Amino acid sequence: MSPRSIKLTLALLLATGAIGLALHGQPTLEDRVRQMEAELEDDLREGRVQIDPGELLALMHDDRMRLRVVDLRDEAGFNLFHLLDSHRLTREQIAGSWGEGLHPETVIVLVDRDGRRAEWAYQRLRARRFANVYLLDGGIGHWVEAFDQCLRDGHVEEIRPAAYPREMERVLFPAALGAKHPLSRPARAALEHRSYEAKVKVDRPAATLSGGCG
């Protein structure tokens, strides 16, 4: 093969490869979710990633833990009451570029009203390759149930278990207290009477293990 034909062949291959790339496109987030579908379904079904409110509270009190609590409820619910230091995110943000600058060992806990919306977000964040994503088991409803002792210490009336979950919000949080409600961050003592199975393991994603040119 003459040098000239080598050059032409390579140039042609390159041009074809590049044009083909432009036509074919790169995998989207939804493609990746589909690729990971089986694994994600399994995690959710086996309950591996749904954490007890007690565990979340323990994480909130752990100074060495890099924690991000993400609230997926609508604005009204969030303004009524949300966990201290939690951030409200929309679907666009979850599927977009939120969290790009976060430390790779950050533990992300997804919170919604009762635990169902969080599954969608869980799949997207895992597909975006966040290494440590968990869901609050039972959402805000379960959180309130778990720490109702805080309420009984004189701040608000008793919970009526039947009024769940929307009515409970109206009863418990007659004013938009946001994170000023004592339930936003119960004291460490509230953990004393709560036992749970700890599920959070902090993993480092592979991409940051390799790092760049030293």
Place this chain on the structure above:
Amino acid sequence: MGPIDLQGTTFVLVHLLLGFGFGFTLERAGFGDSRRLAAQFYLRDMTVLKVMFSAILTAMVLVHWASALGWVDLELVWINPTYLWSGIAGGVILGLGFIIGGYCPGTSLVAAATLKLDAIVFLAGVMFGIFVFGETVPRYWSWFQESGALGRYTLADWTGLPTGVVAVLVAAMALFMFWGAERLEALFRPSADASKGGRP
């Protein structure tokens, strides 16, 4: 689906092999010779440009095709974070050093392996330069860490174009540069210079 979480002996072996391929290819490209490397900047011998851009294009097309076919997850692949100003400043300084010293770090390793004394001395210089950097950078550490720090930021992110389209544009630019390089070589190379082999 790649990349693979390599451990232990496999990890070492894979990287030894990658390095071996790297070093072997550089030597066969003729980069164990500082004169050929420097000739790039006198437009006589554009091998550096041809090899570099051919390599970048090949890898660009193949890796992104692997991603398109689901063979590698680019979310898990390291993409150099952009630190724009320190990157440009470092690049200019490295360019100055390149034309003065005749090597870049990778090629100097290859030349040193073939016992080129100038490469060995060059490497000693590199170590010294790195040492000086280590001692001086704390003084401007916050600039170093923050200026132009755009994180993981590709040409596709910057232009808003799909990655594939960017690939086509980059390929077109490179093909144009190859054509231009050959014209420049023809213009600046003294004729009947058979010692600089490896040319088409």
Place this chain on the structure above:
Amino acid sequence: MKRDPEKLWNPYVAGVALGLVLTAAFVVAGHGLGASGAMGRVIAAGCDWVAPAHVDANPYLAQSAGADRDPFDHWIVWTVVGVLLGGLVAGLTAGRVRLETLGGPHLSTAMRLVAAFGGGALVGYGARLARGCTSGQALSGGAMLSVGSWAFMFAVFIGGYAIAYLVRRLWN
């Protein structure tokens, strides 16, 4: 193809071969190639051996050798060992292993070595400032279309061409 007695590859072919190695690195190991990082780690290790407290206090050195970090616990160390071996084997099989100094035709060996050291120092400084060299930034970052890497690449060419005329005695 005509047999090339000098065993030098067509630059485009060499480039494609290099691109294949680079691709393998990305798809298998999840990152590209590199060189200057290993040299940085050697320096960090040396400083750590002599003055560990100084290393801990230096934000740059601490990244690779602070506290109980092992500076050699990084893929780039193995890659660089491979590069040396690959270069040696390629050189041996092409008859290019010879203790010699290569430089411009009208330059004394002493001057060449002085320039090599000085140029090396600039290259070392620039590579760490840019967080990579032509292998780690230009090749690897370039293939992955990182903006910073492309800017770096153009800066290198600009730096070289800018003073090429000034230092022409080194090479011509």
